[in-house]
Amino acid sequence: MPAPLIPFLVVVASGxxxxxxxxFKDSPYEGYKPWTFPRSVLxxxxxxxxxxxxxxxxxxxxxxxxFQMFFLVMGLExxxxxxxxxxxxxxxxxKYFVPSRITFLGKHVESDLLRYVVGAVLVxxxxxVALIPTPxxxxxxxxxxxxxTGLIVSLGGAYKDAPFEGFKWLKFQRSAGVLAGAxxxxxxxxxxxxxxxIGFLIYMNGGLExxxVEYYKTYIQRxxxxxxxxxxxxxxxxxxxxxxxxxxxxxxxxxLAALYVHEL
Numbered sequence: 580m581p582a583p584l585i586p587f588l589v590v591v592a593s594g595x596x597x598x599x600x601x602x603f604k605d606s607p608y609e610g611y612k613p614w615t616f617p618r619s620v621l622x623x624x625x626x627x628x629x630x631x632x633x634x635x636x637x638x639x640x641x642x643x644x645x646f647q648m649f650f651l652v653m654g655l656e657x658x659x660x661x662x663x664x665x666x667x668x669x670x671x672x673x674k675y676f677v678p679s680r681i682t683f684l685g686k687h688v689e690s691d692l693l694r695y696v697v698g699a700v701l702v703x704x705x706x707x708v709a710l711i712p713t714p715x716x717x718x719x720x721x722x723x724x725x726x727x728t729g730l731i732v733s734l735g736g737a738y739k740d741a742p743f744e745g746f747k748w749l750k751f752q753r754s755a756g757v758l759a760g761a762x763x764x765x766x767x768x769x770x771x772x773x774x775x776x777i778g779f780l781i782y783m784n785g786g787l788e789x790x791x792v793e794y795y796k797t798y799i800q801r802x803x804x805x806x807x808x809x810x811x812x813x814x815x816x817x818x819x820x821x822x823x824x825x826x827x828x829x830x831x832x833x834x835l836a837a838l839y840v841h842e843l
């Protein structure tokens with residue numbers, strides 16, 4: 580097979596995992612929407628195309644292991660998708676308890692131009708962080724980067740959610756603690772000859788946080804999505820049939836575990 584095909588398929592699986600999680604979580608409120616289901620897959624493919632094709636991303640990206648690519652693109656997609664929803668997308672907010680459109684300390688931002696400008700600055704920042712080239716080899720630095728990435732994720736979540744749900748200290752520390760505990764996954768698969776750059780590692784941790792924390796919240800706790808108004812009627816047919824998304828996610832999880840063992 581051509582060299583890019585296997586990495587491409589791994590990234591498609593990464594996007595599919597995100598789409599499955601979203602469908603499981605949101606379909607009881609919105610119904611299953613086949614036209615929006617592949618959105619995360621498409622975002623992953625676009626990010627992959629940029630990383631694989633254009634310098635200064637291409638050379639370090641092509642040197643990654645497939646397991647690292649899976650989480651790097653997932654993490655980048657997470658950050659960029661949240662920025663897209665908050666700063667660039669316009670949609671009806673009536674169904675939401677926590678608005679998807681960005682607010683200023685819980686207050687509605689009227690100016691679309693302001694949203695677009697701030698969003699563009701933040702997207703540029705995401706790209707610049709990915710370019711930080713400092714190689715990471717120390718076990719303790721892996722833990723520190725993981726913990727710091729978790730705090731960044733928590734800060735973003737707290738800024739968005741706390742004005743509506745209140746600030747919860749234990750919840751705020753959850754992502755950082757989980758990532759610090761899981762950091763050996765990335766440490767042991769790191770290549771001694773070509774160590775991971777800290778910019779890529781940050782987004783790999785962002786992807787891993789989504790993979791682990793959202794799995795626990797969505798599939799194990801079976802928490803209903805907190806972003807929707809609690810008085811919205813749930814679609815029972817989607818509640819009854821959404822288990823298939825979990826089973827499909829497990830196929831990806833098993834394949835990813837096998838890939839990790841293979842690449843160690």
